[in-house]
Amino acid sequence: MSPKVSKEHKEQRRAELLEAAKTVFIERGYERATMKHIMEEANVSRGGLYQYFSSKEDVYEAILKEGLETAMEDTEEVLKKEELTHWALLMKRLFGEEQELDEMDPMAPSNLEFFITGRNDERRRKYGKERYFYGLSIYHDVIKKGQESGEFSSKFDSEMIARSIISFVDGLALDYAILDREDIKLKEQSIMFIEYLKMALEVKE
Amino acid sequence: MSPKVSKEHKEQRRAELLEAAKTVFIERGYERATMKHIMEEANVSRGGLYQYFSSKEDVYEAILKEGLETAMEDTEEVLKKEELTHWALLMKRLFGEEQELDEMDPMAPSNLEFFITGRNDERRRKYGKERYFYGLSIYHDVIKKGQESGEFSSKFDSEMIARSIISFVDGLALDYAILDREDIKLKEQSIMFIEYLKMALEVKE
DNA sequence: TTGAAAAAAGACACGGGTGTCGTTATAATG
DNA sequence: CATTATAACGACACCCGTGTCTTTTTTCAA
Structure with a gap:
């Protein structure tokens, strides 16, 4: 029942992976980047990465979503x-x-x-x-x-x-x-x- | 020594291949298009296609070059x-x-x-x-x-x-x-x- | 400390695209 | 019509990225 790892830790890990993925995408672009590149950048195994994301597209959408959210927050900020x-x-x-x-x-x-x-x-x-x-x-x-x-x-x-x-x-x-x-x-x-x-x-x- | 097929025919064939390639690229975009798609569109075999172009990039550059040339001609035209x-x-x-x-x-x-x-x-x-x-x-x-x-x-x-x-x-x-x-x-x-x-x-x- | 459950590891098989190469068909030439 | 150069064919081996699956490790709770 109870999770064997804290939610905070999981989110932290996920954020780390996304950060590494960003670095890779900035360096190589979307098409030329591979899951392997992300694994290497994040020092994580294949299984470790796929634990959090089911595909490259999935990773990228997470990054996009994150970006959009902060953009929306910034807009809110300015409006105040x-x-x-x-x-x-x-x-x-x-x-x-x-x-x-x-x-x-x-x-x-x-x-x-x-x-x-x-x-x-x-x-x-x-x-x-x-x-x-x-x-x-x-x-x-x-x-x-x-x-x-x-x-x-x-x-x-x-x-x-x-x-x-x-x-x-x-x-x-x-x-x-x-x-x-x-x-x-x-x-x-x-x-x-x-x-x-x-x-x-x-x-x- | 002497070529076994006329130069005109060769150029004609090449133009046909480029035309087919264009169709494919317009339909599928550059990355998602494959040499196989071009072969099918042009009704030509692998060997036939590679006779004229050494890679997808090579094909695309030929198309770009052609496009640039006609654009330059048009510009000339207007200038007159x-x-x-x-x-x-x-x-x-x-x-x-x-x-x-x-x-x-x-x-x-x-x-x-x-x-x-x-x-x-x-x-x-x-x-x-x-x-x-x-x-x-x-x-x-x-x-x-x-x-x-x-x-x-x-x-x-x-x-x-x-x-x-x-x-x-x-x-x-x-x-x-x-x-x-x-x-x-x-x-x-x-x-x-x-x-x-x-x-x-x-x-x- | 031990057991359960989930996270992380990494081997693996698969698919798909590539370019090559030996073979076959075809077109020009004598 | 025969010869020969070469255009066209298509099988093949190779590479690389993917996602899965089994195994190992780690973490937390009892």
């Missing part, structure tokens, strides 16, 4: 500070609390890979769609509210602006994946895109 | 009609002669896949970089000339605008790959991006 303008809020959602325009989530390339290589798989496709529309709603929300409050111009459709943000973010992540750091100009491109947004929303600042 | 404004030229380069805003190269998803999954491979990385900078120069060129001629505003750096075009195109291709046709809104997003460009370049039209 209600003194912000909609524009500041939008910028925070785009580039995070620290506004690091030249940083990129190291998992971003693998994430793209995961969804693009699995685009013919119904399960993964559905999952990708969910994430897309969740991301869309995040941006759409604040833009719409900004327009309603009069802070933003309503010249353009809020949804299309929100969609353009996603495309921009995805495109940047893609180029980041393929090109060398110095070739991509993350910061300058982000600034350029911010200018587009300023013009479209007629933000003074 | 010198009566165009720089803006019209830019639009043609972005969306082709027909300005079909809701069309997407069916190979685009596989192309992204090819480069993103191979991002740790030196050869493929180098190849991707070449293509990026070639694409960049195409857009950069016309924007710079437009600015120099006074047709475009020089408020923003021509290179960054050109880069933003690539990111946009890549991001759109990515979303096209992952989402269903009806979820993506190709046309509306293209129009939105054109508006960004119009504002940045201060184009009346």
